[in-house]
Amino acid sequence: MYAVVENNNITQFINYPKSIVIADVRYPAKIFIMWSQAEKEAIGIYEVITDSTNYKDPAYYNNTNEQYTFANGQVTKSWGTATAKRLEDENAVDEDGNNILEDGVQVINYGLKTEKKRIVKQQASGLLAPTDWYVVKATEVADYDIPANILSFRADVRTKSNEMETMINNCTTVDELKALYEYTEQQDGTFTRPLPEFPTEVI
Secondary structure (H helix, E strand, O other), X not given: OEEEEEOOEEEEEEOOOOOEEEOOEEEOOOHHHHOOHHHHHHOOEXXXXXXXXXXXXXXXEEOOOOEEEXXXXXXXXXXXXXXXXXXXXXXXXXXXXXXOEEOOEEOEEOOHHHHHHHHHHHHHHHHHHHXXXXXXXXHHOOOOOOOHHHHHHHHHHHHHHHHHXXXXXXXXXXXXXXXXXXXXXXXXXXXXXXXXXXXXXXX
């Protein structure tokens, strides 16, 4: 990404090589490939440098005040201080602080914990669904027994689901929650995370 600087002000951004007019002179798109950095800067075209010092994972933080500045011969993209997203659920309120109701029921703004636990439940449900027919058959056929490996698998899925939800519930900060999902390399070369993994789906 490039920025055009005229009289020390950023006047436009260029996301891909294209023909461009600067100071009444039209330049072909090929200058972005063929010209050196110094040649481009001589006519006011600067590559945008990203300063990610304040930028945080948008899954857990709201990044604020995205801005572009030109100083000391460099165009920089940066952000203001990121704010952590809400962990806990809260009642939705209007601008006057009054609870928002729909059909007489309080509207809830769900926090990260609820969102993460909802994903865990969906994953567990998706893993259990292919073997649900074993359970249905066992309730309808008197002399049918669910295979031991299927029973073990289904129990393991539920155990892991409960473990994950408990660990998510126990988090007191956004960084603690984020850390549960971060994989690190172990001495044996494998990558693991603090949050348990679901068992491999049975065939």
